[in-house]
Every structure is written in C-alpha cells, then in structure tokens.
Amino acid sequence: MKIAFPVAGSDLSAVLDARFGRAQRFLIVDSDNDTFELLENGSNVDASQGAGIQSAQLVIASGAKALVSSHCGPKAFKVFQVAGIPVLQAPVASIAQLLAKFKAGELEAMTGPDNAGHMG
Amino acid sequence: MKELVVLSGKGGTGKTSLTAAFATLAGRVVVADCDVDAANLHLLLAPILRDTGTFQGGKEAIIRTRDCTACGLCASLCRFGSVRESEGKFAISHCEGCGVCVEFCPQHAIDWVPAMTGTWMVSDCPTGRMAHAHLRPGAENSGKLAAFVRKLAKEQATETGSDLVLVDGPPGIGCPVIASLTGADAALIVTEPTPSGIHDMERILDLTRHFGVDTRVVINKFDINLEKTQRIRDLVSGRGLGWVGTLPYSPLFTQAQVEGKPIPLAFPDAEITERIRLIWKETKTWIER
Amino acid sequence: MKIAVASGKGGTGKTTFSVALVLANRDRARIVDCDVEEPNAHLFLGGPEPVVETVRASIPVVDGDLCTACGACVDFCQYNALALAGSGGLLVFPELCHDCGGCIRICPNNALTEGPVSRGTIETKIIGGDLELVTGRLEVGSPSAPTVIRAAIARAPLLERETTILDAPPGTACSFAACMLAADHCLLVTDPTPFGLHDLALAIEAIREMSKPFSVVINRSLGPDDLASVFCRDQGYAVAMRIAESREIAQACSQGKTLLDAIPGIGQDLRDLLDAILETRATEVSG
Structure with a gap:
C-alpha cells in the first residue's frame, strides 16, 4: 500500500514537513517493500490560494491510499474525505520512524481539519 | 515562532502607530506591513533597504490590436467589465486574471502575460527586519501580495532567529485582510468608540471567528465616548473574548508620526507610552500562552 | 454625474x-x-x-452523471476553486471561486451548470x-x-x-x-x-x-x-x-x-x- 508523506528531504531519513500544502515534495512510500518515489509539489509551494487543494489532488493522483501529516486544513481535508483517503496524524519525525509506527498501527486517522484555512 | 496580526x-x-510601538517594545521582532495598498509602517520604523524585487501576482490578458477583429465576444464573456470598447477598438484594463477571454477568443488574439502587481521589500530597522511592499496603484491581487509579504516575514524570522512576527494588516474585511489573517496565531483588533468603529469591529470579529483565530480587542481614544466604550466592552464579553485594552485620546499619535518615530521612542516618558507598555505586556502574555 | x-x-x-x-x-x-x-x-x-x-454570482454546479473527471475545468481555473477527489469526483470550493464562468464553458461534457451563490x-x-x-x-x-x-x-x-x-x-x-x-x-x-x-x-x-x-x-x-x-x-x-x-x-x-x-x-x-x-x-x- 502506498502512503504519502510531505517532506523537505528526499529519502526515508527525511523529516516530515509540518506544512502540507506548501511542502517541497511528497515521499510516496510503498509499505509492502519500503521502496519510494518522489513527487515534487511544484508551483503549489508559492500558490496564493488553494495550495492545500492542489497538493491533495497531486497526492490522490499518485495512487497513495493514505496521507501522513502533522496538520491538514479544511479544504484539503475535504478533498481527501471525498476521495476516501484517510489523513493519519503524526508528529514531526523521520519518515523511517513514522513508517514503523504506521506498520504497527500506531497512527490515527484525523476526524476533521486541525487548523484554519489558509488563503495565503 | 508566533504570528500576531493587528487589524x-x-x-x-x-x-x-500601535504596531510600530509594539515592535519597539518587543525588541527582537520581524514586522510585516500587509497594508500593501496604503503602507505606512515604513514612515515610523526608519527602514534601510536590504533586498527588493517585483511581484507578479497572477496573469493578465492583453488584446493584440492587429489580430483583433472586434467581434466583441471577449466583452460579452468578461464577468468583471474589464473589456471596454472605444471607437470600435477593444482593450482590457483592471483584468481579474481569470483567462476566459484568452481561452475563447476565436482569433486567439489575446495574450496571457504575467501581471506586475507590485514591489516587495525586505529592510533592516532598529527593531529588526521588516517585510513590506508597494502595490501598483489600482492593481488586482492585493491579497496575494499581502500573503507574499507574510511569507517573506516568516523567512526573515527564521533567518534571524526571531520568535515573533508582527503583522500590520489592512483595513476592511476583504481579500488582503483574509490573506493577512488566515493561519495566524492571534489577532489584535484596534477599534475606537464611534458608530463606525463599533460596526466595523463587529464585522472583523465575525471574520476572525470565521477563520478560527484567537482574538483580543484594544479601544483607542476610549475617552472620547465613554458610553460607546462600555458598549464595546459588552459586545466583546458577549462574544466570550477576554481582556480589553484601553488607550486615551492622545495627540502624541500624530506628533510621533511627524517625528517619524514609534511613540515609545519619540516620547519615552509620556503617559501614553506607559499605557501602551502595559497593553504590550498583556498581549505578550496572551500570545505566548 | x-x-x-x-x-x-x-x-x-x-x-x-x-x-x-x-x-x-x-x-x-x-x-x-x-x-x-x-x-x-x-x-x-x-x-x-x-x-x-x-x-448573486454564479458558481459551477457539477452533474455527477455527465462529469468524466477529465480535469479540464481544474486545469483552467486560475483560483484553485475546483478539485478532483479521486473516485469521489469533482469538488467545488465556492469561497475561492471568482465567478468567471470559464469552467462552465470549457467543460467538454456540459457537466457544469451555473448555480447561484450569495x-x-x-x-x-x-x-x-x-x-x-x-x-x-x-x-x-x-x-x-x-x-x-x-x-x-x-x-x-x-x-x-x-x-x-x-x-x-x-x-x-x-x-x-x-x-x-x-x-x-x-x-x-x-x-x-x-x-x-x-x-x-x-x-x-x-x-x-x-x-x-x-x-x-x-x-x-x-x-x-x-x-x-x-x-x-x-x-x-x-x-x-x-x-x-x-x-x-x-x-x-x-x-x-x-x-x-x-x-x-x-x-x-x-x-x-x-x-x-x-x-x-x-x-x-x-x-
């Protein structure tokens, strides 16, 4: 199963980026064999509005079946909710650590957005 | 890092004036002037420019006259009234950047070019770094420019190890205000005991509640109308918001402007400076909670 | 005057x-x-x-039966007001929409119509x-x-x-x-x-x-x-x-x-x- 992590780094030692919509890129990890690919967040980093919405679409299109994130705004959360993809809340830690937590079933799905929307 | 927006x-x-005073009292702080179409903070904080650049907030449509057959479709499609006809020729001004005319022009005679929205600046002030901007007069996208100024300020705070960003927001409740407010840690509303002051405070309190930002209120010139000051206190406590700060009417606000300094620097021993210091202390305790 | x-x-x-x-x-x-x-x-x-x-302004309303999730409207919108949510289909965010009407015209399947918003x-x-x-x-x-x-x-x-x-x-x-x-x-x-x-x-x-x-x-x-x-x-x-x-x-x-x-x-x-x-x-x- 593929899982998406917002990161600033580029491998499993990278640390989770606390910003979802404005993360540099996403690490899409296959939890079955620990392989990963990188997905650049491109122009969304500087988008003036709707960065979270665009990033959510990017993650969904990558085939990921879950997102691991520290935070998620209301609009991005809605996109994931409608797509049926859970947002698993996690502290800022290395992706390798978070992957282990995920496999141990220690990451819980958020039931709603946890911060106010950003227009900017 | 905490971000306090003053609205x-x-x-x-x-x-x-209050934002500039807070910056002086706070010591190490980064300030962001998000009132990008009528910026004034630089008149008080004596900035020395470090870096500047142009800001392109989106795209705008421009008709290539030589390829235009004056069919008028763009004018009928534009929902913003931005396409104007004069003596059989069509031209676009104050484009909202939606791209509809560009896409549907049957002659493909409309160019889609980056819009120059304004200029951004990062400066050094005695209080620390400042991010500010100048909107091209009448330009669209003031909200985008305000958001960009906030982003610059946060970068400067990270770079200089500041743990506070003070945002001077624009008046109103529209785009640039929303761009200055969303995602901030706290909002301080400066109002006055007049019919407009109360009316507008209620609208901005609706907005901060809408975006879920923790909010407090300061009443400036509280002594020009004690009855309305009480009315503001009642409204604020009715909304379940805490402590309200008060400042008396003081001509030193204008005199400090004339001297081009924040009030605590221009008049360090004045009573108004002492009052502002107390309000800053309360505010600091509140946002650091 | x-x-x-x-x-x-x-x-x-x-x-x-x-x-x-x-x-x-x-x-x-x-x-x-x-x-x-x-x-x-x-x-x-x-x-x-x-x-x-x-x-009133007009925002797009999606007809789920006609929408093929092709993404033409999402690509066109300059305000990020539309999103494709995988199997969930197309989402509209009225608070980001500037009511330009472009998405409605660009849709190849006529799946979007004008709906009023205040x-x-x-x-x-x-x-x-x-x-x-x-x-x-x-x-x-x-x-x-x-x-x-x-x-x-x-x-x-x-x-x-x-x-x-x-x-x-x-x-x-x-x-x-x-x-x-x-x-x-x-x-x-x-x-x-x-x-x-x-x-x-x-x-x-x-x-x-x-x-x-x-x-x-x-x-x-x-x-x-x-x-x-x-x-x-x-x-x-x-x-x-x-x-x-x-x-x-x-x-x-x-x-x-x-x-x-x-x-x-x-x-x-x-x-x-x-x-x-x-x-x-x-x-x-x-x-």
Missing part, C-alpha cells in the same frame, strides 16, 4:  | 464628509455606499428599514421621503468585493437625481478601482498627518492612471499651512474644502451626529462645492 476593520484607529 | 469620495488612508473622515455632502444636497443628490467591506453611511443617515436584495447584499432605503441611500454589503469571508461594488453602483435609482455620490472604499487596490472607474469626479479626503499625506499621494497616482479629474478635501485641517495644504499648493492640486481640526466635531461625530449638526453654515459650503464640480464638468463636456 481594525475601520481605518484610522491607530493600528499602525 | 457620479462623484466618488475616496481616501488612500482609512479613517480620514471620508464617510462623515460623504454623508454631509449628500444631506446638504438632498434635493439633487443620492448616495451609494461602496465601502462594502465596512459600510458605515447608514449609521449616520438612519431612516427606515431597507429593502434588501441579494447580490456574495453580499444591496440595501436600499429612502430617508425622510427624499434622500436615497444604497448600501453595498460584502458577505463576511467572501473575496468578491468588486462584484458587490459594481452591483451597488448599477442599482437602478429610485429617485431621479442629477448627482450620485459614491462613498468609496479606502486604499488604492481593486475595490477602490472598481468604484473609481464608474466616477466622473473624485473628491479625495485626507488629514494633514504624514500617514494621510503619504496615502493621498498614492491615491492621486491611482486616479491619474485612470485619467479622472479630482480635488482634495482636507479634514481636521490645522490651517492653510498644514502639511496637506502645503503639499497641494506645491503640486498644484485643487483644494475643494478645508474642515478645521476640533475636538468638539470629533465628539459630535462619535455620537453619530453629522457635520451639518456640528458646524453651522457648512451646508451652504457643501452646496457651493457641488455647484463648482457640476460647473467644471459642464465646461469639460461642452469644451
């Missing part, structure tokens, strides 16, 4:  | 002045409050309960039987201030009046421009402070770009040699009126009184002011 709804309540 | 009353800086007394101007000329002027983010003229004019109309209200009333006030009011949280401003200005007048006074939004951004583009003359209200002067210069820059005639009203004036007066004299800008700084006037206004209550004789000055603008206009048009 007012109504203009002219002393928001910028 | 539309006269916009504007100011770069907020809080210079723009609304106080607009209200006095229309009250003194109520037999020949009406007023439209275009400061839709924070409309205040009604607070000073009072009058009966207004007739309220909704300013962006604000237009409140109309007649005060004392002869004074028309139109108030534009932006819905809290909506980004579409210019839409509401244009709707307020376009509202068909109830009373036939030679002049419409537009109480403009502060600043020099798109809301200000939306109001100013409709005006024939602009009165810029400033105060003689460094902030006021700085923002007056910005507003003049914006107005000159639109080639609109303007004159300056100096509120809280400290006399013919205050900062604003000297600036206008040096630059050759016409000063239409000066209102003296006075704590009594400030207090009267804080109680909801108007300049006509606070300053004896100002009514005639405000009639002369309108005469002068109308006269200049007539010369410009015929000349």
Whole structure:
C-alpha cells in the first residue's frame, strides 16, 4: 500500500514537513517493500490560494491510499474525505520512524481539519 | 515562532502607530506591513533597504490590436467589465486574471502575460527586519501580495532567529485582510468608540471567528465616548473574548508620526507610552500562552 | 454625474464628509455606499428599514452523471476553486471561486451548470421621503468585493437625481478601482498627518492612471499651512474644502451626529462645492 508523506528531504531519513500544502515534495512510500518515489509539489509551494487543494489532488493522483501529516486544513481535508483517503496524524519525525509506527498501527486517522484555512 | 496580526476593520484607529510601538517594545521582532495598498509602517520604523524585487501576482490578458477583429465576444464573456470598447477598438484594463477571454477568443488574439502587481521589500530597522511592499496603484491581487509579504516575514524570522512576527494588516474585511489573517496565531483588533468603529469591529470579529483565530480587542481614544466604550466592552464579553485594552485620546499619535518615530521612542516618558507598555505586556502574555 | 469620495488612508473622515455632502444636497443628490467591506453611511443617515436584495454570482454546479473527471475545468481555473477527489469526483470550493464562468464553458461534457451563490447584499432605503441611500454589503469571508461594488453602483435609482455620490472604499487596490472607474469626479479626503499625506499621494497616482479629474478635501485641517495644504499648493492640486481640526466635531461625530449638526453654515459650503464640480464638468463636456 502506498502512503504519502510531505517532506523537505528526499529519502526515508527525511523529516516530515509540518506544512502540507506548501511542502517541497511528497515521499510516496510503498509499505509492502519500503521502496519510494518522489513527487515534487511544484508551483503549489508559492500558490496564493488553494495550495492545500492542489497538493491533495497531486497526492490522490499518485495512487497513495493514505496521507501522513502533522496538520491538514479544511479544504484539503475535504478533498481527501471525498476521495476516501484517510489523513493519519503524526508528529514531526523521520519518515523511517513514522513508517514503523504506521506498520504497527500506531497512527490515527484525523476526524476533521486541525487548523484554519489558509488563503495565503 | 508566533504570528500576531493587528487589524481594525475601520481605518484610522491607530493600528499602525500601535504596531510600530509594539515592535519597539518587543525588541527582537520581524514586522510585516500587509497594508500593501496604503503602507505606512515604513514612515515610523526608519527602514534601510536590504533586498527588493517585483511581484507578479497572477496573469493578465492583453488584446493584440492587429489580430483583433472586434467581434466583441471577449466583452460579452468578461464577468468583471474589464473589456471596454472605444471607437470600435477593444482593450482590457483592471483584468481579474481569470483567462476566459484568452481561452475563447476565436482569433486567439489575446495574450496571457504575467501581471506586475507590485514591489516587495525586505529592510533592516532598529527593531529588526521588516517585510513590506508597494502595490501598483489600482492593481488586482492585493491579497496575494499581502500573503507574499507574510511569507517573506516568516523567512526573515527564521533567518534571524526571531520568535515573533508582527503583522500590520489592512483595513476592511476583504481579500488582503483574509490573506493577512488566515493561519495566524492571534489577532489584535484596534477599534475606537464611534458608530463606525463599533460596526466595523463587529464585522472583523465575525471574520476572525470565521477563520478560527484567537482574538483580543484594544479601544483607542476610549475617552472620547465613554458610553460607546462600555458598549464595546459588552459586545466583546458577549462574544466570550477576554481582556480589553484601553488607550486615551492622545495627540502624541500624530506628533510621533511627524517625528517619524514609534511613540515609545519619540516620547519615552509620556503617559501614553506607559499605557501602551502595559497593553504590550498583556498581549505578550496572551500570545505566548 | 457620479462623484466618488475616496481616501488612500482609512479613517480620514471620508464617510462623515460623504454623508454631509449628500444631506446638504438632498434635493439633487443620492448616495451609494461602496465601502462594502465596512459600510458605515447608514449609521449616520438612519431612516427606515431597507429593502434588501441579494447580490448573486454564479458558481459551477457539477452533474455527477455527465462529469468524466477529465480535469479540464481544474486545469483552467486560475483560483484553485475546483478539485478532483479521486473516485469521489469533482469538488467545488465556492469561497475561492471568482465567478468567471470559464469552467462552465470549457467543460467538454456540459457537466457544469451555473448555480447561484450569495456574495453580499444591496440595501436600499429612502430617508425622510427624499434622500436615497444604497448600501453595498460584502458577505463576511467572501473575496468578491468588486462584484458587490459594481452591483451597488448599477442599482437602478429610485429617485431621479442629477448627482450620485459614491462613498468609496479606502486604499488604492481593486475595490477602490472598481468604484473609481464608474466616477466622473473624485473628491479625495485626507488629514494633514504624514500617514494621510503619504496615502493621498498614492491615491492621486491611482486616479491619474485612470485619467479622472479630482480635488482634495482636507479634514481636521490645522490651517492653510498644514502639511496637506502645503503639499497641494506645491503640486498644484485643487483644494475643494478645508474642515478645521476640533475636538468638539470629533465628539459630535462619535455620537453619530453629522457635520451639518456640528458646524453651522457648512451646508451652504457643501452646496457651493457641488455647484463648482457640476460647473467644471459642464465646461469639460461642452469644451
């Protein structure tokens, strides 16, 4: 199963980026064999509005079946909710650590957005 | 890092003077002037420019006259009234950048070019770094420019190890206000005891509640109308918001402007400076909670 | 004839002045409050309960049966107001939508139709039987201030009046421009402070770009040699009126009184002011 992590780094030692919509890129990890690919967040980093919405679409299109994130705004959360993809809340830690937590079933799905929307 | 945005709804309540005073009292702080179409903070904080650049907030449509057959489709499609006809020729001004005319022009005679929205600046002030901007007069996308100024300020705070960003917001409740407010840690509303002050404060309190930002209120010139000051206190406590700060009417607000300094620097021993210091202390305790 | 009353800086007394101007000329002027983010003229004019109309805009509504999730609309939208949510289909975010209508036209499957959304209200009333006030009011949280401003200005007048006074939004951004583009003359209200002067210069820059005639009203004036007066004299800008700084006037206004209550004789000055603008206009048009 593929899982998406917002990161600033580029491998499993990278640390989770606390910003979802404005993360540099996403690490899409296959939890079955620990392989990963990188997905650049491109122009969304500087988008003036709707960065979270665009990033959510990017993650969904990558085939990921879950997102691991520290935070998620209301609009991005809605996109994931409608797509049926859970947002698993996690502290800022290395992706390798978070992957282990995920496999141990220690990451819980958020039931709603946890911060106010950003227009900017 | 904490981000405090100072707003007012109504203009002219002393928001910028108070922000500048807070910056002086806070010591190491980064300030962001998000009132990008009528920026004033630089008149008080003596900035020395470090870096500047142009800001392109989106795209705008421009008709290539030589390829235009004057069919008028763009004018009928534009929902913003931006396409104008004069003596059989069509031209676009104050484009909202939606791209509809560009896409549907049957002659493909409309160019889609980056719009110059304004200029951004990062400066050094005695209080620390400042991010500010100048909107091209009448330009669209003031909200985008305000958001960009905030982003610059946060970068500067990270770079200089500041743990506070003070945002001087624009008046009103529209795009640039929303761009200055969303995702901030706290909002301080500066109002005054007048019919407009109260009306506008209620609208801005609706907005901060809408975006879920923790909010407090300061009443400037509280002594020009004690009855309305009480009315503001009642409204604020009715909304379940805590402590309200008060400042008396003081001509030193304008005199400090004339000297081009924040009030605590221009008049360190004045009573108004002492009052502002107390309000800053309360505010600091509140946002650091 | 539309006269916009504007100011770069907020809080210079723009609304106080607009209200006095229309009250003194109520037999020949009406007023439209275009400061839709924070409309205040009604607070000073009072009058009966207004007739309220909704300013509607069109946002896309998705027909799930026709939508193939091709993404053409998502790619087109400049405001990120549309999103594809995997198997969940297409989502619309009305608060980001600028109502341009592009997505509806671009959809190859005709899966989008126009649905109404409220962006604000237009409140109309007649005060004392002869004074028309139109108030534009932006819905809290909506980004579409210019839409509401244009709707307020376009509202068909109830009373036939030679002049419409537009109480403009502060600043020099798109809301200000939306109001100013409709005006024939602009009165810029400033105060003689460094902030006021700085923002007056910005507003003049914006107005000159639109080639609109303007004159300056100096509120809280400290006399013919205050900062604003000297600036206008040096630059050759016409000063239409000066209102003296006075704590009594400030207090009267804080109680909801108007300049006509606070300053004896100002009514005639405000009639002369309108005469002068109308006269200049007539010369410009015929000349």
